Amino acid sequence: MKIADVLARDLFRGKTAFITGGGSGINLGIARNFAALGANITICSRDLGKLDRAAVELRALGAQVLTVSADVRDAKAVAAALETSQAQFGPADVVISGAAGNFICEAEKLSPNGFKTVIDIDLLGSFNVSRCALDQLKATRGSLIFISAGLAWLPYSHQTHAAAAKAGIDALMKNLALEWGRYGIRANSIAPGYIGETEGTDRLAQGPVLDAVLQTTPLARLGTTDDIGHAAVFLASPIATFITGSVVVVDGGHYLEGPALLNAAQRKLSAQA
Ligand code: HXC
Numbered sequence: 001m002k003i004a005d006v007l008a009r010d011l012f013r014g015k016t017a018f019i020t021g022g023g024s025g026i027n028l029g030i031a032r033n034f035a036a037l038g039a040n041i042t043i044c045s046r047d048l049g050k051l052d053r054a055a056v057e058l059r060a061l062g063a064q065v066l067t068v069s070a071d072v073r074d075a076k077a078v079a080a081a082l083e084t085s086q087a088q089f090g091p092a093d094v095v096i097s098g099a100a101g102n103f104i105c106e107a108e109k110l111s112p113n114g115f116k117t118v119i120d121i122d123l124l125g126s127f128n129v130s131r132c133a134l135d136q137l138k139a140t141r142g143s144l145i146f147i148s149a150g151l152a153w154l155p156y157s158h159q160t161h162a163a164a165a166k167a168g169i170d171a172l173m174k175n176l177a178l179e180w181g182r183y184g185i186r187a188n189s190i191a192p193g194y195i196g197e198t199e200g201t202d203r204l205a206q207g208p209v210l211d212a213v214l215q216t217t218p219l220a221r222l223g224t225t226d227d228i229g230h231a232a233v234f235l236a237s238p239i240a241t242f243i244t245g246s247v248v249v250v251d252g253g254h255y256l257e258g259p260a261l262l263n264a265a266q267r268k269l270s271a272q273a
Pocket of ligand 1: 100102103104105110111112113115118121148149150151162193194199200203
């Protein structure tokens, strides 16, 4: 199923989506869905080569695409990326803060700098992107979308750093929804489950851990990047204009079972390593 077979192909014609981490994985899936519905796309990440490869795919969908290199930990670089995007496409209508870092490491082995690195990319990065995009979003009465995860509210073993970061992102999202509603800006999070063919799932769920994910997902499959793209399109669309401050869970129902089985599998794997 292609999104343009279901929704109007020009739903986002003349609108601009600015997407951090948009060179791969979930965020590229989001970019692809906005591109297929007519949006101009700015994708931003540290790796310009990756962005340029992604841009080829997005342009094939008919979108105008800009690639800009910035590390979301660097507010000046983020501000410059947003300015470049505005110069090309006008103020952003949709800003997606998706850049993230994660790895499997028990808290007792994690260095303070390892913890800080993930907090800086995920949480400080999300603040930088939203704060630097504020004027553009005021101009468009636009939509902010953050990428959270189930570990924001339940502990997934060996991911203290990402859990703290994602919980912080949801708190940030709710506060911005509260404070910026008066500008007509909406803020929401998407909490993806395990998504196939992404660096995140490759890093976090291998072998028995992946088996545990599937056993505890009522819909019995991994998600796709399009599953997340569809949720983002909905949240940014004119049929979601009274939705703000929400966490939209897109995980095939995995959160209903929780991570107990997966945690046991991860502990066993780490004990064997
Ligand atoms: C323990 C680690 C580590 C590991 C890095 N560190 N990898 N510690 N186990 N596997 C520590 C380093 O030792 C160092 O601390 C500190 O982290 C910074 O490491 P750098 O390599 O210098 O950082 P940097 O180059 O900025 O890279 C950031 C990164 C990297 C997060 C470490 O993995 C990255 O760039 N990731 C981006 C892509 C990614 O992770 N995608 C998956 C996202 S999945 P010391 O003390 O030695 O200086 C996701 C989903 C979440 O977010 C939820 C899913 C359910």
